[in-house]
Amino acid sequence: MISIEKQNFEQLKAIIRVDFNVPLGANNQVLDSSRIEGAKPTIMKVLNDGGSCILMSHLGRPKKKDKALSFKHIVPEIEKTLNLKVKFVEDAIGDKTKEAAKALRPREVLLLENLRFYPEEIKGDKEFARKLASYADCYINDAFGTAHRAHASTTTIAAFFKKKKFSGLLLYNEVNAIKNVLQKGEKPILAILGGAKISSKITIIENIMDKVDEIIIGGGMAFTFIKALGGSIGDSIVEGDKLNIALSIMEKAKKKRVKIYLPVDSLCSDQFSNTGKKKLFETNKIPKKWQGLDSGPKSIEIFNKAIMSAKTILWNGPVGVFELESFSKGTIAIGNSVAKSTTRGAFSLVGGGDSAAAVRKFNLQNKMSYVSTGGGAMLESLEGKILPGIEALSN
Numbered sequence: 381m382i383s384i385e386k387q388n389f390e391q392l393k394a395i396i397r398v399d400f401n402v403p404l405g406a407n408n409q410v411l412d413s414s415r416i417e418g419a420k421p422t423i424m425k426v427l428n429d430g431g432s433c434i435l436m437s438h439l440g441r442p443k444k445k446d447k448a449l450s451f452k453h454i455v456p457e458i459e460k461t462l463n464l465k466v467k468f469v470e471d472a473i474g475d476k477t478k479e480a481a482k483a484l485r486p487r488e489v490l491l492l493e494n495l496r497f498y499p500e501e502i503k504g505d506k507e508f509a510r511k512l513a514s515y516a517d518c519y520i521n522d523a524f525g526t527a528h529r530a531h532a533s534t535t536t537i538a539a540f541f542k543k544k545k546f547s548g549l550l551l552y553n554e555v556n557a558i559k560n561v562l563q564k565g566e567k568p569i570l571a572i573l574g575g576a577k578i579s580s581k582i583t584i585i586e587n588i589m590d591k592v593d594e595i596i597i598g599g600g601m602a603f604t605f606i607k608a609l610g611g612s613i614g615d616s617i618v619e620g621d622k623l624n625i626a627l628s629i630m631e632k633a634k635k636k637r638v639k640i641y642l643p644v645d646s647l648c649s650d651q652f653s654n655t656g657k658k659k660l661f662e663t664n665k666i667p668k669k670w671q672g673l674d675s676g677p678k679s680i681e682i683f684n685k686a687i688m689s690a691k692t693i694l695w696n697g698p699v700g701v702f703e704l705e706s707f708s709k710g711t712i713a714i715g716n717s718v719a720k721s722t723t724r725g726a727f728s729l730v731g732g733g734d735s736a737a738a739v740r741k742f743n744l745q746n747k748m749s750y751v752s753t754g755g756g757a758m759l760e761s762l763e764g765k766i767l768p769g770i771e772a773l774s775n
């Protein structure tokens with residue numbers, strides 16, 4: 381995979397797959413423009429070289445043309461975020477698009493219509509990809525968040541560019557951050573896994589077991605382990621059909637000498653809300669009618685020690701119900717520890733959905749080495765899968 385960094389785009393038209401799938405409000409207003417911001421370095425690199433950009437993305441999940449999800453509504457926000465003029469065609473393929481692409485001058489930007497208006501996009505249709513490819517001299521993929529999808533604009537199109545296909549800066553940084561942990565990570569390497577369920581993390585645990593030295597298992601998923609080990613977990617969240625898997629993970633970890641940390645105490649409540657009664661219990665002695673919703677102070681102290689001595693940290697999933705203020709302390713403490721360890725020289729990667737959201741909520745994103753932008757794509761990378769969008773750039 382070749383990054384755009386050392387390429388020169390002078391006089392070249394680059395078709396760039398960006399991720400402008402931004403959250404929209406009731407009046408089509410953009411609620412969060414960080415995805416547009418994320419593509420800015422790549423777009424500016426091409427323009428500053430004297431090239432031009434043809435931007436394409438999906439927005440929402442329309443099955444066919446849907447006026448509400450036209451990029452037309454968000455052109456002003458894109459122009460504001462990128463601080464430049466953007467031309468827009470209400471089509472992604474066809475004569476209008478062909479003309480607009482042909483007329484594009486160096487340092488100009490053209491945005492195509494929502495790719496999901498065309499069913500060919502998610503089918504990975506070759507003819508659709510060929511048409512998109514015909515508008516440009518080279519192809520750049522900067523949409524890490526959709527790199528796990530084999531769609532026309534993320535995968536099929538790359539075949540039309542032989543050596544003229546590159547990874548954008550955002551995509552390159554994401555892939556590098558994962559490599560920095562799983563391939564080149566300095567030891568001790570620590571993974572912090574949390575979240576509601578073990579079922580969504582089994583493949584990740586199995587994949588990282590050969591690469592990490594220690595794993596903290598926190599959040600809701602810890603209770604399946606505690607129960608499997610014979611503990612009483614009261615009404616805490618549990619996956620009864622995964623007890624054997626939890627045990628076999630513990631077994632494997634022992635064989636591979638991977639140290640597993642489980643919570644030893646939990647802040648519990650009689651309700652899944654901020655307003656119920658609260659009480660601390662040892663995690664394996666939670667009485668009936670009580671559920672563990674956050675890591676307790678002793679657990680946090682143990683987790684903190686491991687975090688402070690780690691040289692490489694991967695964090696995926698909150699260690700408590702951080703959305704409820706009363707049960708957010710554990711996740712905040714983990715966030716602060718990871719931030720502190722990072723300032724002392726550890727490399728920290730936060731990613732895969734809710735832990736990234738938690739880090740942003742508690743305003744710690746600038747204190748981590750890297751916060752991933754891709755939920756599903758990051759999870760599949762951690763599972764050891766080769767993402768089709770990335771593979772297509774490498775062939």
Ligand code: AMP
Nearest residue numbers: 575576599600672673697700701702734
């Ligand atoms: P995931 O998407 O698998 O990373 O799960 C994230 C969700 O796990 C968040 O919404 C948390 O509220 C939830 N979670 C974390 N700890 C617990 C817990 N002890 N009980 C129930 N849910 C939890």
